[in-house]
Amino acid sequence: MSSHKASLGRIWQAETPATEVVRFWQSSGKRVVRPTHRPAASDAEGKLNREALLQACASGDQTALHTLYMGTAPQLFGLALRILRGRELAEEIVQDSFLIVWRHAHAFDPARGSAMAWLASIVRNRCIDVIRQRGRESPLDDVSIEDWETPVSSPTDVAALSRDARRLHDCLAELEEQPRRVLLMVYYEGITYKEAAGRLGVPPGTVKSWVRESLLRLRDYMG
Amino acid sequence: MMNHADSELRDELAAEYALGTLSGPERDRFERLMSHDRDLRDLVQGWELRLNALAESVPPVEPPAHVWDEITRRIAMESSPAPAPAPAPAPVGKGWLDRLWDNLGLWRGAAALATATAAALVLYVALLPPRVQLEEIAGEIAALGERLASVARQVDAVASRPTHVAVLLDKDQRPMMTADLDVADGRLLLRLNLTPPRDFTSRVLQVWLVSPDGTSRSLGIFPSERPGTATALVLPHDTAEALAKAALAVSLEPRGGSMTGQPSGPVLFAGPLMSVRL
Numbered sequence: 001m002s003s004h005k006a007s008l009g010r011i012w013q014a015e016t017p018a019t020e021v022v023r024f025w026q027s028s029g030k031r032v033v034r035p036t037h038r039p040a041a042s043d044a045e046g047k048l049n050r051e052a053l054l055q056a057c058a059s060g061d062q063t064a065l066h067t068l069y070m071g072t073a074p075q076l077f078g079l080a081l082r083i084l085r086g087r088e089l090a091e092e093i094v095q096d097s098f099l100i101v102w103r104h105a106h107a108f109d110p111a112r113g114s115a116m117a118w119l120a121s122i123v124r125n126r127c128i129d130v131i132r133q134r135g136r137e138s139p140l141d142d143v144s145i146e147d148w149e150t151p152v153s154s155p156t157d158v159a160a161l162s163r164d165a166r167r168l169h170d171c172l173a174e175l176e177e178q179p180r181r182v183l184l185m186v187y188y189e190g191i192t193y194k195e196a197a198g199r200l201g202v203p204p205g206t207v208k209s210w211v212r213e214s215l216l217r218l219r220d221y222m223g
Numbered sequence: 224m225m226n227h228a229d230s231e232l233r234d235e236l237a238a239e240y241a242l243g244t245l246s247g248p249e250r251d252r253f254e255r256l257m258s259h260d261r262d263l264r265d266l267v268q269g270w271e272l273r274l275n276a277l278a279e280s281v282p283p284v285e286p287p288a289h290v291w292d293e294i295t296r297r298i299a300m301e302s303s304p305a306p307a308p309a310p311a312p313a314p315v316g317k318g319w320l321d322r323l324w325d326n327l328g329l330w331r332g333a334a335a336l337a338t339a340t341a342a343a344l345v346l347y348v349a350l351l352p353p354r355v356q357l358e359e360i361a362g363e364i365a366a367l368g369e370r371l372a373s374v375a376r377q378v379d380a381v382a383s384r385p386t387h388v389a390v391l392l393d394k395d396q397r398p399m400m401t402a403d404l405d406v407a408d409g410r411l412l413l414r415l416n417l418t419p420p421r422d423f424t425s426r427v428l429q430v431w432l433v434s435p436d437g438t439s440r441s442l443g444i445f446p447s448e449r450p451g452t453a454t455a456l457v458l459p460h461d462t463a464e465a466l467a468k469a470a471l472a473v474s475l476e477p478r479g480g481s482m483t484g485q486p487s488g489p490v491l492f493a494g495p496l497m498s499v500r501l
Binding site: 092 | 297
């Protein structure tokens with residue numbers, strides 16, 4: 001368990017502060033590659049779940065990675081597109097992310113959260129890194145204000161969500177209008193408080209306190 | 224012991240990191256903090272798992288087929304040079320550079336390459352400034368005054384005569400990059416002479432140490448693709464010693480560097496280190 005966490009931590013700290021000019025990269029442990037092409041892990045009913053697929057990836061099963069990709073890449077690509085607003089960059093991020101998943105599948109701990117949330121956090125972190133370093137392909141001004149709204153609207157959409165996502169949805173529904181909108185805007189756009197403040201025409205401090213309010217509620221609600 | 228206010232602040236920062244609202248420099252600083260602090264990493268992970276349930280609500284968009292193709296290609300790249308459960312220590316010297324090219328899925332013609340490397344190397348060594356001259360210059364500068372003496376030392380340090388050099392050739396045997404290594408102080412000076420004809424809008428040059436046994440490790444991202452760009456690195460002593468017996472290779476990687484820890488893009492040029500104590 002603790003070694004899982006430590007290795008998961010490596011994903012976030014791949015980059016170490018290094019010498020003067022060039023950034024050094026922590027070389028993580030050598031991956032033992034097994035050329036397996038046996039069928040992906042499946043349960044008795046033949047129903048695949050993402051957590052099991054990740055575990056199969058950890059043991060070197062590339063067909064499991066493909067099944068996982070088929071099931072999750074559209075969602076993840078949609079997320080990256082929404083944040084980055086550029087197809088080429090979003091494609092690159094999805095590629096990078098699945099390579100990270102392949103290498104670090106062993107770090108996923110199903111006791112701590114869903115596979116989808118884990119995958120999304122990898123994709124989203126890469127997106128944020130990229131836009132903090134080099135900006136987006138197209139400016140944010142293109143975004144219509146309606147886009148900030150949560151994409152989930154219809155009850156059938158909500159029914160299709162995972163348990164965690166439904167709880168999050170319920171929690172968001174209880175928030176005040178401004179804190180909720182700002183949290184979603186910041187999440188789906190990957191922008192800073194300052195950028196959000198500029199867009200909404202309020203001081204950054206206000207945005208920050210709205211987001212803080214949302215986050216505290218979320219923590220209380222979801223544990 | 225942490226007080227309540229501290230732990231609230233840590234949790235707040237962890238949430239902001241997970242949400243991605245920190246600015247670039249703040250984000251870098253937080254990552255450095257996090258790398259030494261497992262509790263902080265746990266806090267961040269808690270927030271990531273909470274917040275990223277939002278990802279499920281995004282309308283899915285089918286990625287183009289080449290995205291998956293590229294993933295499998297990069298996985299294959301990563302696994303092909305996997306050193307087979309080493310039967311015997313790989314013979315050092317003859318042939319191992321050839322294996323480097325082969326391993327990295329590159330061009331052939333290693334014999335021609337070796338000849339070209341040797342020729343380019345002789346030329347390069349001949350052009351190195353003799354140490355005496357530098358010391359004279361440094362002496363003159365030092366004479367100008369106490370404050371300038373430190374500058375002179377810097378000049379001397381940067382221009383000190385290396386113990387090993389390398390000329391990195393591309394597949395057409397053009398000398399793309401030169402490298403000076405001083406094993407004693409671990410200083411590695413890299414100079415890009417020519418810009419590879421590649422698209423650099425979202426790609427960077429990454430520098431690798433390739434050992435005689437075929438394993439490679441990253442030395443870093445080269446700062447620019449502009450010809451004439453030079454960069455100095457100070458390597459840990461054991462890395463410098465390993466490099467003296469190894470080769471340098473430069474690959475084309477996504478911005479931020481290869482995500483696999485191994486070259487994932489094409490290797491554009493490479494060359495072995497050679498001792499200049501002839």
